[in-house]
Amino acid sequence: MHQTDTSPARSQHGMVTTPHPLASEAGAKVLRRGGTAIEAVIAAGAALTVVYPHFCGLGGDAIWIIADGEGRRKAIMGIGQAATQLPQFDTIPTRGPLSALTTAAVVDSWGKALDFSRNHWGGTENLGSLLNDAILLATDGFPASRSQQHWHGFRRSEIENWPGVAHHFVPQGQQRQPELARVLEAIALHGHRTFYEGETGQRIANGLEKAGSPLRMQDLEKTVASLVEPISLSYRGIELLAPPPPSQGVTTLTIMGILSNFPMQDINPGSVDFYHLCVEAVKQAFLDRGQIADPDVVEQDCTQWLEAHVLSAKASTINPARAMPWPHHFQTGDTVYLAAVDTQGQSASVLQSTYYDWGSGVLLPDTGLLWQNRGAAFSTDPLSPNVLAPGKRPFYTLNPGIGLKNGSPHLLYGTQGADGQPQTLTVILSRLIDHGLDPLAALSAPRFLLGKTFSDSRDTLKIENAVGGDVVTALAARGHDVMPIDALSALSGQAGVICRSENGWLQGAHDPRSDGYAIGI
Numbered sequence: 001m002h003q004t005d006t007s008p009a010r011s012q013h014g015m016v017t018t019p020h021p022l023a024s025e026a027g028a029k030v031l032r033r034g035g036t037a038i039e040a041v042i043a044a045g046a047a048l049t050v051v052y053p054h055f056c057g058l059g060g061d062a063i064w065i066i067a068d069g070e071g072r073r074k075a076i077m078g079i080g081q082a083a084t085q086l087p088q089f090d091t092i093p094t095r096g097p098l099s100a101l102t103t104a105a106v107v108d109s110w111g112k113a114l115d116f117s118r119n120h121w122g123g124t125e126n127l128g129s130l131l132n133d134a135i136l137l138a139t140d141g142f143p144a145s146r147s148q149q150h151w152h153g154f155r156r157s158e159i160e161n162w163p164g165v166a167h168h169f170v171p172q173g174q175q176r177q178p179e180l181a182r183v184l185e186a187i188a189l190h191g192h193r194t195f196y197e198g199e200t201g202q203r204i205a206n207g208l209e210k211a212g213s214p215l216r217m218q219d220l221e222k223t224v225a226s227l228v229e230p231i232s233l234s235y236r237g238i239e240l241l242a243p244p245p246p247s248q249g250v251t252t253l254t255i256m257g258i259l260s261n262f263p264m265q266d267i268n269p270g271s272v273d274f275y276h277l278c279v280e281a282v283k284q285a286f287l288d289r290g291q292i293a294d295p296d297v298v299e300q301d302c303t304q305w306l307e308a309h310v311l312s313a314k315a316s317t318i319n320p321a322r323a324m325p326w327p328h329h330f331q332t333g334d335t336v337y338l339a340a341v342d343t344q345g346q347s348a349s350v351l352q353s354t355y356y357d358w359g360s361g362v363l364l365p366d367t368g369l370l371w372q373n374r375g376a377a378f379s380t381d382p383l384s385p386n387v388l389a390p391g392k393r394p395f396y397t398l399n400p401g402i403g404l405k406n407g408s409p410h411l412l413y414g415t416q417g418a419d420g421q422p423q424t425l426t427v428i429l430s431r432l433i434d435h436g437l438d439p440l441a442a443l444s445a446p447r448f449l450l451g452k453t454f455s456d457s458r459d460t461l462k463i464e465n466a467v468g469g470d471v472v473t474a475l476a477a478r479g480h481d482v483m484p485i486d487a488l489s490a491l492s493g494q495a496g497v498i499c500r501s502e503n504g505w506l507q508g509a510h511d512p513r514s515d516g517y518a519i520g521i
Contacts, residue, residue: 003517008440008509011520015506016040017496018338019055019416019514020145023047026133027340028519030125037348038066038117039125040340042110045352046134046184048336049106050177051142053169054151055416056336058183058195059364059371060354062106063243063398064113065230068346069408072120075243078109078225079393082375083214086390094376095158097212100360101375102394106352109225111192113348116227121346131188138181138368141174145515148175150490151357162361163211168368179368196220200367207364208371222391233257233306236265236433238411239404246294246386249399250302252422254285254314256429257306261315265434269427269445270467272474276320278426279450279461279480283324284314285422293385294393300385323479326450326459335398335421337414337496341506347409347498351398351416397421403433410500415511417493420449424493432497439497439518440509447492449485464489488513 003009009017014037016027027044031037041064049057064076080103093099110127117123144152152159152171159166169175186200194200197220205217230241233253240256242249258281267274288305304310318324335353353372354360360373377395378388386395397418403411411432415424424447431442446464461480463472466487476482485491490513498508498518508518 001520003440003509008438008507009518009520011506012504014340014342014521015498015508015518016044016340017498017508017510017516017518018044018048019147019336019494019496019510019516020048020051021516022051022137022142023338024516024519027338028521029133030130031340031342031521035125035342036117036121036123037340037342037346038113038121039123039130040342041338041348041350042113043130043133044338044340045110045350046131047137048338048352050134050137050180051145052147052336053370054148054357055354056352057354057359057370058107058180059104059359059369060106060352061104061372061374062109062350062352063247063396063400064109065241065243065349065400065402066113066116066347067241067402067404067409068121068344071407073230073241074116075228075230076109076112076225077228077243078105079246079396080105080223080374081391081393082378082388083216083219084390085216086214086388089380089388092376092378092380092388094356094373095361097360097362098214099373099376100208100211100213100215100362100371102372103215103219103223104372105223105225107187107192107195108223112225112227121344127192128188131184135181135184135188138177138184141176144170144172144175147515155358158361159358162363164363164365165358165361165370168363177368179366183367183369196223204364204367204369207366207369211362211364213362213371231303235260237405238433241402241404242399244295245292245300245302246393247396247399248289248292248422250292250305251285251289252399252401252425254288254305254311255281255422255426257311258284258315259426259430261312264430269431269435272471275448275463275467275471275475276323276478277318278430279448280318280324282423282426282450283326284317291385292395297389297392298385321478335416337400337416337494339412339414339496339498341409341412341498341500345408345500347402347412349400349402349412349414351400351414353398401425405502412498413495415493415495419451420493423449424495428495428497432499439499439507443495443497443509443511446487449491462491464492
């Protein structure tokens with residue numbers, strides 16, 4: 001059953017959710033023929049690199065959380081590293097070739113995930129079959145999505161200054177990407193490492209050098225996704241799994257841990273008290289976020305931040321009647337969330353990203369790759385844990401999640417939105433866990449976004465006007481600098497949710513702010 005405008009998708013046999021219908025269908029095909037959740041997500045994720053080029057692509061990264069009912073739970077950190085030879089920066093540019101300073105690990109993450117699927121879940125598919133839909137879409141074309149049209153228009157004045165981008169990606173109508181199709185074909189034929197090695201890798205490296213990026217072939221060859229243990233926190237009997245640093249997964253868990261000190265289940269999720277507590281918990285969690293960095297370079301034990309006494313101390317500083325000032329810088333970014341559950345209940349929750357919408361704005365014409373600008377998330381402050389260094393991975397906003405109930409996957413969730421990701425997940429998770437809303441209802445309810453954005457340089461509390469004027473007025477009275485935004489605003493992220501009940505029934509949805517939906521098989 002497909003998700004509709006008024007009800008979530010339902011199934012007992014498997015489900016996939018993505019922000020684009022063609023990608024959801026690519027994943028559903030794999031589930032229908034008996035594939036695993038990992039295989040379905042690879043097929044859907046590959047399709048998204050074609051049909052959602054403004055938010056993700058082969059020139060970007062991916063982070064995974066995978067889990068099953070047998071106790072296996074892993075994070076795959078598909079994060080590219082900084083170039084070996086770096087220019088000197090006073091300020092790292094957010095666009096252009098010098099922002100294309102980290103490699104792209106999404107393709108290697110597919111390889112790592114496929115190995116796990118074969119070794120632990122009995123997976124039998126290969127990239128040759130899983131990339132077929134993506135190749136056909138890139139070759140034959142597809143209608144540009146509503147989201148692509150929006151972000152093409154939003155960046156109209158900038159896109160004209162990005163060589164080839166304005167001509168390669170259409171503002172509306174039929175979109176084709178034959179050069180990208182050839183890269184996908186090479187990966188399907190020769191395996192995932194061909195993106196980093198051999199003839200295809202060399203063509204990509206040559207394109208990056210010609211564009212003015214500091215990345216070289218040796219950097220591509222060193223790009224490897226890692227399989228690591230997720231971090232976790234128990235919230236109302238649900239064990240929430242998140243990716244470890246350099247991801248901000250610990251930030252999402254910290255927010256939920258702070259809220260566990262309040263009777264959220266007794267607070268109306270549409271009330272001023274609900275929004276005030278969520279916003280203040282976000283502020284408390286963000287105070288520590290600057291410590292997150294590449295654990296291979298900077299020693300850190302983020303699990304200490306999740307200890308009960310630390311979380312309760314943070315909760316005790318929240319004034320229920322007054323907002324704390326918000327002095328922190330906001331980072332923008334865009335991403336796609338996708339997830340799947342197969343017939344065995346095996347689950348994969350994934351985010352793919354090129355960081356900002358349209359990434360670095362650097363298009364490699366020979367391969368059709370739009371490269372990410374994730375390196376712009378580094379700091380130039382030599383005292384920062386996240387200071388730029390050769391071979392280092394940057395602080396990372398991506399944090400997909402899985403919630404376990406009695407040891408088995410129960411909730412799959414994630415969202416697009418950079419710094420907004422933990423904020424969006426906060427209200428969605430509380431509505432799902434504390435208030436029992438179904439996935440579509442939880443996704444459709446009004447959300448907030450705290451901090452600067454590309455459309456508003458002030459540190460305002462942007463909140464969808466569907467909350468009602470009385471809530472807006474009451475938040476302002478508590479000291480929040482409130483700025484109402486449209487209901488179902490593009491600023492509020494595009495989230496997805498799949499919920500699996502103990503009797504095996506699945507319910508799922510993708511955000512009404514996106515183009516996509518969930519499909520149950």
